[in-house]
Amino acid sequence: xxxxxxxxxxxxxxxxxxxxxxxxxxxxxxxxxxxxxxxxxxxxxxxxxxxxxxxxxxxxxxxxxxxxxxxxxxxxxxxxxxxxxxxxxxxxxxxxxxxxxxxxxxxxxxxxxxxxxxxxxxxxxxxxxxxxxxxxxxxxxxxxxxxxxxxxxxxxxxxxxxxxxxxxxxxxxxxxxxxxxxxxxxxxxxxxxxxxxxxxxxxxxxxxxxxxxxxxxxxxxxxxxxxxxxxxxxxxxxxxxxxxxxxxxxxxxxxxxxxxxxxxxxxxxxxxxxxxx
Amino acid sequence: xxxxxxxxxxxxxxxxxxxxxxxxxxxxxxxxxxxxxxxxxxxxxxxxxxxxxxxxxxxxxxxxxxxxxxxxxxxxxxxxxxxxxxxxxxxxxxxxxxxxxxxxxxxxxxxx
Numbered sequence: 001x002x003x004x005x006x007x008x009x010x011x012x013x014x015x016x017x018x019x020x021x022x023x024x025x026x027x028x029x030x031x032x033x034x035x036x037x038x039x040x041x042x043x044x045x046x047x048x049x050x051x052x053x054x055x056x057x058x059x060x061x062x063x064x065x066x067x068x069x070x071x072x073x074x075x076x077x078x079x080x081x082x083x084x085x086x087x088x089x090x091x092x093x094x095x096x097x098x099x100x101x102x103x104x105x106x107x108x109x110x111x112x113x114x115x116x117x118x119x120x121x122x123x124x125x126x127x128x129x130x131x132x133x134x135x136x137x138x139x140x141x142x143x144x145x146x147x148x149x150x151x152x153x154x155x156x157x158x159x160x161x162x163x164x165x166x167x168x169x170x171x172x173x174x175x176x177x178x179x180x181x182x183x184x185x186x187x188x189x190x191x192x193x194x195x196x197x198x199x200x201x202x203x204x205x206x207x208x209x210x211x212x213x214x215x216x217x218x219x220x221x222x223x224x225x226x227x228x229x230x231x232x233x234x235x236x237x238x239x240x241x242x243x244x245x246x247x248x249x250x251x252x253x254x255x256x257x258x259x260x261x262x263x264x265x266x267x268x269x270x271x272x273x274x275x276x277x
Numbered sequence: 278x279x280x281x282x283x284x285x286x287x288x289x290x291x292x293x294x295x296x297x298x299x300x301x302x303x304x305x306x307x308x309x310x311x312x313x314x315x316x317x318x319x320x321x322x323x324x325x326x327x328x329x330x331x332x333x334x335x336x337x338x339x340x341x342x343x344x345x346x347x348x349x350x351x352x353x354x355x356x357x358x359x360x361x362x363x364x365x366x367x368x369x370x371x372x373x374x375x376x377x378x379x380x381x382x383x384x385x386x387x388x389x
Contacts (some may be wrong), residue, residue, distance in 0.1 A: 113380065
């Protein structure tokens with residue numbers, strides 16, 4: 001057996017016992033072991049030791065360390081359970097984003113049902129105001145929330161995701177002025193953005209998955225509508241069609257709700273963490 | 278502290294005296310091996326669990342190096358550990374305790 005194969009075993013073991021842990025912890029442990037393996041092998045090259053001897057050393061270190069690995073893993077579980085999430089005090093920005101997300105989500109939920117009831121036309125009675133609040137106001141609020149998230153967490157998210165989110169938000173905001181088909185960009189853009197925010201641990205992974213699924217579902221409803229616009233003329237088909245946008249609206253409300261007390265702080269690695277008293 | 282943890286602090290202190298204020302896990306494992314006159318390097322799980330605990334106690338601090346620096350050298354990124362003031366104090370206490378234990382050993386043998 002050569003050293004590379006032994007190192008492969010170690011990496012597989014690390015992947016196994018770190019499975020299910022937060023991504024940051026997983027990555028750190030993997031990187032640390034990777035560096036150890038690399039340094040060990042480089043050291044062996046320097047000392048011209050036989051590959052089999054190094055492989056033996058690696059396997060021995062792996063096997064004898066397994067109980068400690070399992071115990072470390074259990075400790076991580078307990079720490080995660082007992083630890084209070086590092087939460088920032090809500091900034092005015094986060095509070096504003098949370099409010100926009102909640103109001104925008106409510107607006108969309110109302111507006112979509114109303115749109116399903118009134119069909120493709122614009123009502124002449126008081127429902128026009130509700131539609132204005134729901135569809136127009138809601139869309140602008142959601143677009144504002146998305147742009148707010150990009151601004152607030154710009155140092156924690158990658159450029160590609162923030163660009164997609166910004167394009168989606170801007171096209172979504174413009175769509176209500178008459179370019180209706182552009183609304184499709186909003187759910188797709190924010191799906192990319194929220195997924196990235198989940199990676200940055202601002203939004204929980206389940207919420208992000210729900211938002212992404214909802215962000216994909218709504219364009220499907222739009223595609224059905226554009227393929228057969230008369231569906232919206234009958235409330236019996238129009239309302240169910242529009243209800244396909246509800247998960248997206250509710251996922252925004254949930255994001256707003258989760259952000260109302262602020263967002264978890266970015267993880268810092270530099271200083272030692274003291275035991276909780 | 279268990280003997281391995283004391284040995285890690287010893288290794289960190291020794292390396293710092295030699296001009297290496299910050300060291301990575303494998304380097305520590307090598308020095309610990311020498312200090313303990315051991316045939317084998319400390320196992321991965323044992324070593325990194327001990328390092329985690331020493332950090333939690335505040336005896337060691339760590340930082341991750343810039344990944345670009347590691348990439349430029351064609352190796353994985355490194356976590357560097359350094360001995361803190363608390364770590365130094367804990368090491369001094371451990372040394373003193375070890376000296377006391379050594380001093381008291383003949384007396385204890387006589388009593389038993």
